Amino acid sequence: MEQLKTISVVPHKERHDDAKPASPSWFVAKINPVSRFIGALILCIPMFVTLDVVSASVALALEVLLLWIGGVAPWTVLRKTWPVWIAASGSFISVSLYGKTSGAVLVNLGDVVVISQGSLYLALATFLRVAAIAVPGVILALGLDPTDLADGLVQILHLPSRFVYGGLAGMRMFTLLQDDWRALGQSRRSRGLGDGSAVKRVFSQAFSLLVVSIRRGTKLATAMEARGFGADAPRSQARKSSLHAVDWLFYVICVAVPVIALSCAYFTGYWHWAFTGTGN
Numbered sequence: 001m002e003q004l005k006t007i008s009v010v011p012h013k014e015r016h017d018d019a020k021p022a023s024p025s026w027f028v029a030k031i032n033p034v035s036r037f038i039g040a041l042i043l044c045i046p047m048f049v050t051l052d053v054v055s056a057s058v059a060l061a062l063e064v065l066l067l068w069i070g071g072v073a074p075w076t077v078l079r080k081t082w083p084v085w086i087a088a089s090g091s092f093i094s095v096s097l098y099g100k101t102s103g104a105v106l107v108n109l110g111d112v113v114v115i116s117q118g119s120l121y122l123a124l125a126t127f128l129r130v131a132a133i134a135v136p137g138v139i140l141a142l143g144l145d146p147t148d149l150a151d152g153l154v155q156i157l158h159l160p161s162r163f164v165y166g167g168l169a170g171m172r173m174f175t176l177l178q179d180d181w182r183a184l185g186q187s188r189r190s191r192g193l194g195d196g197s198a199v200k201r202v203f204s205q206a207f208s209l210l211v212v213s214i215r216r217g218t219k220l221a222t223a224m225e226a227r228g229f230g231a232d233a234p235r236s237q238a239r240k241s242s243l244h245a246v247d248w249l250f251y252v253i254c255v256a257v258p259v260i261a262l263s264c265a266y267f268t269g270y271w272h273w274a275f276t277g278t279g280n
Contacts, residue, residue: 023143027070034152035247036140039254044133046258051274055265056128062257063136081138088130096123146171151241162229169220184208
């Protein structure tokens with residue numbers, strides 16, 4: 001006679017799951033996901049008000065230094081953020097070729113392409129500003145767990161749980177699209193429908209994928225309603241999300257970096273309002 005197996009269930013407060021790496025930085029890994037999201041906005045938004053070399057370079061230098069102290073070496077930052085540097089290089093080239101002409105003209109290829117001292121300065125400022133804005137955002141987003149972020153949005157920012165966890169479930173199911181596409185393709189080929197025009201096959205299969213996605217979304221909505229996500233009663237939380245002293249320290253750092261960078265630009269005379277043009 002087959003022996004029955006006993007499965008023990010542990011209360012969620014007594015569970016001890018293995019911690020997943022939340023960030024390449026030991027300091028950032030201790031920060032609440034909501035603080036990482038808000039801190040990235042605090043770091044980035046002030047850098048849009050001015051377009052100069054000093055503020056962007058000071059901000060970028062401070063960010064790289066702080067990340068180094070937090071356990072992320074500069075070469076690791078370069079390796080993790082390589083798309084940022086490609087985008088910044090593209091902005092440098094485009095602004096230097098088609099930016100506002102001022103100062104001495106260095107290269108003149110007609111009325112379209114004119115490279116001057118002013119356009120090069122503007123291109124360098126744009127390059128540094130793109131890097132100063134995007135690099136901390138990318139590093140803070142690395143290792144961010146969507147489930148922990150959803151818990152923080154509900155418990156700390158008090159966003160509607162139905163909306164937040166619905167978005168989380170949709171994000172989780174987004175990874176299934178590739179498997180669905182492959183299964184639909186194999187199913188069509190087994191029925192002899194994959195030998196026609198490639199364009200027609202793609203559009204037909206995309207419509208089938210849309211139908212499958214709608215059906216899965218309907219089932220997901222029904223399951224969430226069955227679990228009480230549409231009720232007005234307060235819900236219990238399986239995971240506690242709260243702010244600690246390290247989060248407030250992180251907020252102070254996020255405020256200090258743009259304040260120092262913008263102050264350096266203002267007191268050295270390099271401040272240029274980003275929406276009124278720039279000169280050197």
